[in-house]
Amino acid sequence: MQENKNENTQEDAGDILSQRRRKNKEMKAAGINLYPNDFKVSHGINAVRQEIEGAPDRMGPDGPVFSVAGRMMAINRFGKSAFIRIKDGSGELIQAYLQSKMLGEAFDLFKQMDVGDFVGVTGTLFTTRTGEWTLDASTFRLLSKATRPLPEKYHGLKDPEKRYRKRYVDLIMNPEVREIFLRRSRMIQAVREFFITRGFLEVETPMMQVVAGGAEATPFVTHHNALGMDLFLRIAPELYLKRLVVGGFDKVFEINRNFRNEGVSTRHNPEFTMMEFYWAYATDADLMALSEELFAHVAKAVTGDVVVNYQGHAIRFDGIWPKIPLLDALVEIGGVDKKLLDDREGLLAFAKEKNISVTKTEKLGKVLTKLFDVLVEPKLIQPTFITGYPVEVSPLSRRSDKNPMLTERFELFVAGREIGNGFSELNDPEDQRQRFLMQVQEREAGDAEAHMMDEDYIEALEYGMPPTAGQGIGMDRLAMLLTDAASIREVILFPHMKPVSHQ
RNA sequence: GGGUCGUUAACUCAGCCGGUAGAGUAUCUGCCUUUUAAGCAGAGAGUCGUUGGUUCGAAUCCAACACGACCCA
Numbered sequence: 001m002q003e004n005k006n007e008n009t010q011e012d013a014g015d016i017l018s019q020r021r022r023k024n025k026e027m028k029a030a031g032i033n034l035y036p037n038d039f040k041v042s043h044g045i046n047a048v049r050q051e052i053e054g055a056p057d058r059m060g061p062d063g064p065v066f067s068v069a070g071r072m073m074a075i076n077r078f079g080k081s082a083f084i085r086i087k088d089g090s091g092e093l094i095q096a097y098l099q100s101k102m103l104g105e106a107f108d109l110f111k112q113m114d115v116g117d118f119v120g121v122t123g124t125l126f127t128t129r130t131g132e133w134t135l136d137a138s139t140f141r142l143l144s145k146a147t148r149p150l151p152e153k154y155h156g157l158k159d160p161e162k163r164y165r166k167r168y169v170d171l172i173m174n175p176e177v178r179e180i181f182l183r184r185s186r187m188i189q190a191v192r193e194f195f196i197t198r199g200f201l202e203v204e205t206p207m208m209q210v211v212a213g214g215a216e217a218t219p220f221v222t223h224h225n226a227l228g229m230d231l232f233l234r235i236a237p238e239l240y241l242k243r244l245v246v247g248g249f250d251k252v253f254e255i256n257r258n259f260r261n262e263g264v265s266t267r268h269n270p271e272f273t274m275m276e277f278y279w280a281y282a283t284d285a286d287l288m289a290l291s292e293e294l295f296a297h298v299a300k301a302v303t304g305d306v307v308v309n310y311q312g313h314a315i316r317f318d319g320i321w322p323k324i325p326l327l328d329a330l331v332e333i334g335g336v337d338k339k340l341l342d343d344r345e346g347l348l349a350f351a352k353e354k355n356i357s358v359t360k361t362e363k364l365g366k367v368l369t370k371l372f373d374v375l376v377e378p379k380l381i382q383p384t385f386i387t388g389y390p391v392e393v394s395p396l397s398r399r400s401d402k403n404p405m406l407t408e409r410f411e412l413f414v415a416g417r418e419i420g421n422g423f424s425e426l427n428d429p430e431d432q433r434q435r436f437l438m439q440v441q442e443r444e445a446g447d448a449e450a451h452m453m454d455e456d457y458i459e460a461l462e463y464g465m466p467p468t469a470g471q472g473i474g475m476d477r478l479a480m481l482l483t484d485a486a487s488i489r490e491v492i493l494f495p496h497m498k499p500v501s502h503q
Numbered sequence: 504g505g506g507u508c509g510u511u512a513a514c515u516c517a518g519c520c521g522g523u524a525g526a527g528u529a530u531c532u533g534c535c536u537u538u539u540a541a542g543c544a545g546a547g548a549g550u551c552g553u554u555g556g557u558u559c560g561a562a563u564c565c566a567a568c569a570c571g572a573c574c575c576a
Contacts, residue, residue, distance in 0.1 A: 015548060016513050016530050074539085081536035099536065115529080128537050148513075152528045154540050155515040161571045162514090173514095263504085266573080357576070487572090500552090500570055 020114070020147045027112060027145075034145040039120035042067040046090035052125065052133050059125040059133070066135060068094060069120040069143055071172070072113065074153060082110065083134070086119065091178055095128075096121045096135035106140045115153070116146035164495050177490075180483045183302050184491055187482055188255060188475065190301035191275055194294055200251040200277055205240035207233060207257065213457065214238030214396070216449040218261040220270075233259035236472065238396065241278050242425060243460045245468050253277035255475065266487040267417065269476065270496050278425070278470035284408040287422040287471045288385050291412060292321055294473075295383065302482045310415050310481050313381050323410070325388040326372060334375030347371065361445060365390025380413035389423075395435040395451055397423035412473075415481060422471030429461035 024034060043051065043066050051066075052059060070088030080100040087093045098121075100107040113119065120141040128134050151157040156173040163170040163177070170177050192202065210229075212219035214236030221230050237254050244252050255275045262268060279286065296306045299317040306318040330336040340346040344364045351358045351367065356374050358367050368390060376386075389409040391399060397407035409423030426432050436458070439451035479491040489495035 019530065019548095076538045076541055077535085078538075078541085079535040081538095083538050083541090085539090095539085097537075101536085126537095128539090130537080130539070132537095132539075134537085149529060150514085152514040152540095154528065158515065159510090159571085161510085164571090263576095498570065 016149050017147065020149070023112065024145055024147060032109065032142070034142065036141070036143060039069055039141050039143055040067060041069045041120070042122075044068075044090045045070060045086065045088045045092040045094045048094055048125075049092060061124050061126070061136070063124050065122060065124055065138075067120065067122040068096075068135065070118065071146075072115055072117050072119055073150075075113070075115055080107075084119070084121075086121065091175065094135060095132055096123065096137050096140075097126075097128075098137045098140055103137060103140050109142060110140055113142060114146060114149065116148070116150040117142060118144035118146070160489075161497075164489055165497055167493055180479075180485065180491060181493060183483050184479045187298055187302045187479055188273075190298045191294070191473075191475070192255065193301075194297050195251075195253045195277060198251070200253045200279075201249050203241070203244060203249070203252050203254055204256060205234075205237045205244070205254060207259075209234050209240075211452050211454045211456075213451055213454050215258075215260075216451070218448050220259050220261050235260050236274065237276050238470065238472070239454060239457045241276055241470065242465060242468065243457070245278050245280055245425075246460045246463055246465045250280035250466070251278070264496060266489070267477070269488050269492055272488070272492075273475040274472055275475050276470065276472040278468055280466040280468045282469040283467075284387070284410055284422060284424045284469055287469045288321075288323065288410060288412075291385075291420060291422070291471070291473075292319070292383075298478070299482065308482060308484075310484055311486060313415060315415060315481065316382060321383040321385055321412075323385040323387055326368065326386050326390075327388065329376050329386055330368065330372055333379055334371060336371060336375065341368070363392045365392030365394075369393050377413060377418065378416040381415055383412065383414045385410045385412055391435075392438070394423065395439050396426055396432075398426045398428075399431070417477060418474075419477050419481070420471060420473040422469065425465070425468040425470055427461055427465040427467060429458050432461055433458050 027034060045068055048066050048068060051064065058064065068086060068088065070086040072084050073087045073093060074083075074085040076083040082098045084096050084098060085093050086096060098107060098110055103110070120139075120143050121135055121137045122139040123135040123137045125133055126136050151169065151173055157163055157166075157169055163174075171181075196202065208222065208224075208231040210231060212232035212235050214234075215238070217235040219232040219235050221232060223230050235258055237256065237258070241252055241254060253275065254277075255273065257271050258274045259271050260268075261270065264270065279290075295317040299306050299308050306316065308315045308317060324332075327341050330341065331338050336347075336350065340350055342364070344367060347364070347367045348358060348360065351371060354371075354374070356371060358370050362370070372386070380386075387410040388400070388403075388406045389397065389411070391397075391405055391407055394407040394409050397409040400406045400408050407423060409421075411418050412420035412422070426435065436451060436453045440453050443450035443452065476488050476491055479485070480488060483491060485491050
């Protein structure tokens with residue numbers, strides 16, 4: 001008895017995938033088209049819902065006929081009849097009632113269908129005993145056969161690894177995931193709308209660059225075969241966007257991918273989406289004012305409110321936000337002794353005491369910002385501008401006329417993390433050359449993230465760049481805020497995953 | 504790079520003082536024309552992440568590795 005069973009198991013390969021493949025083969029052999037494309041849809045399921053809402057009294061056997069198509073998400077079979085639930089691209093579901101006596105042969109076909117198959121149903125509407133609007137199917141068609149089964153309907157797909165690797169299954173099974181990406185799309189649209197309305201030109205600049213500049217980060221290297229040269233994937237579009245300002249486009253912006261060769265975490269993905277804009281005849285102060293408007297606009301467009309709940313914090317994007325000089329923030333929020341601010345040795349000792357890793361060779365400005373990252377940044381929950389960054393850490397920013405050690409630069413912090421960085425642009429080519437040289441020195445001293453010399457960019461500045469202010473905003477981090485996502489992977493459709501070897 | 508936790512059926516999870524694997528859903532067979540995680544009866548399904556070690560015997564103990572989650576740098 002038991003031996004027989006084992007033999008059967010071997011032959012049958014009793015797993016669902018094998019069963020389905022066998023069944024598909026049999027249906028094809030019987031002349032059934034598993035992938036027809038001639039079904040005509042009359043209404044999206046959301047449109048059916050609207051029709052019902054608009055005139056529920058008109059619905060019934062003599063009422064309008066609907067042809068809907070979508071994925072079968074559930075089947076309740078009763079022998080000679082069945083209820084099915086169909087979901088389409090609108091994300092909405094509708095129930096249909098299939099009866100053997102009504103459908104004849106089509107009902108026999110239906111008996112072979114599985115949850116996950118795409119189907120088309122035509123019929124009028126009725127309500128069930130429990131009052132649910134249901135299509136009374138006069139025709140039933142298979143539109144596309146699913147060979148693999150969907151995850152279980154109640155618990156769905158939970159395993160984060162599987163959710164990211166098989167995002168399409170995640171999107172089928174988890175409506176809240178779908179909602180995140182709808183919001184992200186609305187967010188990008190709102191940002192684009194905001195800048196285009198204000199006369200900014202949307203542009204695309206190179207992602208493959210000979211010199212990767214515009215940020216302090218390690219680039220990815222790629223190779224061009226025909227040209228026989230290595231190229232860098234861009235770490236920022238900044239230097240190209242400013243070349244466009246030189247070229248006469250006074251207001252430009254770009255929303256696109258940057259690539260940084262660093263670790264992955266809940267806040268870092270090797271490729272991420274950045275928005276940068278440049279605005280001639282404006283200053284850092286103008287940028288801050290525009291940011292306040294922008295964030296309120298986008299928050300409203302995406303969530304319907306200027307107050308956004310993020311990980312238990314009610315974050316207010318309306319109104320005017322605090323602007324705190326970096327040094328004041330270090331003293332008032334970070335608890336750094338005011339007397340230490342220009343005492344590099346004292347700060348190094350203080351950092352050591354606080355267990356903050358700083359290398360001995362780092363310049364005062366860098367030590368200050370490292371202390372800031374640990375002591376102040378996590379405490380900035382409500383939108384806050386930190387202003388007055390030291391020249392050493394701001395190689396592309398215009399010097400402050402009042403204090404040449406500082407720049408007209410700010411960073412924007414929300415929910416304890418950096419979300420934007422903006423400044424009046426350095427347009428003095430001589431000063432820019434000196435700044436690059438300083439960076440090159442640091443690079444030679446072992447800082448792999450320091451800037452490389454970009455002669456072509458300096459040449460562009462030598463043609464004259466109008467006084468300009470520019471800003472970058474991390475779109476993924478903004479999406480996290482607007483979708484209450486704790487990890488950046490939740491707002492990136494296909495976050496980077498290492499390949500699995502045994503599978 | 505370091506730490507903690509995880510990886511068992513298609514999915515969600517039990518099993519982990521070592522004795523050769525289990526539930527629910529899904530699947531298959533039979534019954535069922537108003538279900539809402541439908542119901543009833545029966546059945547099949549697993550390289551227990553990978554490799555090695557300890558042992559008479561490993562999903563279980565140990566080690567290394569892979570992948571992932573979270574925290575730290």
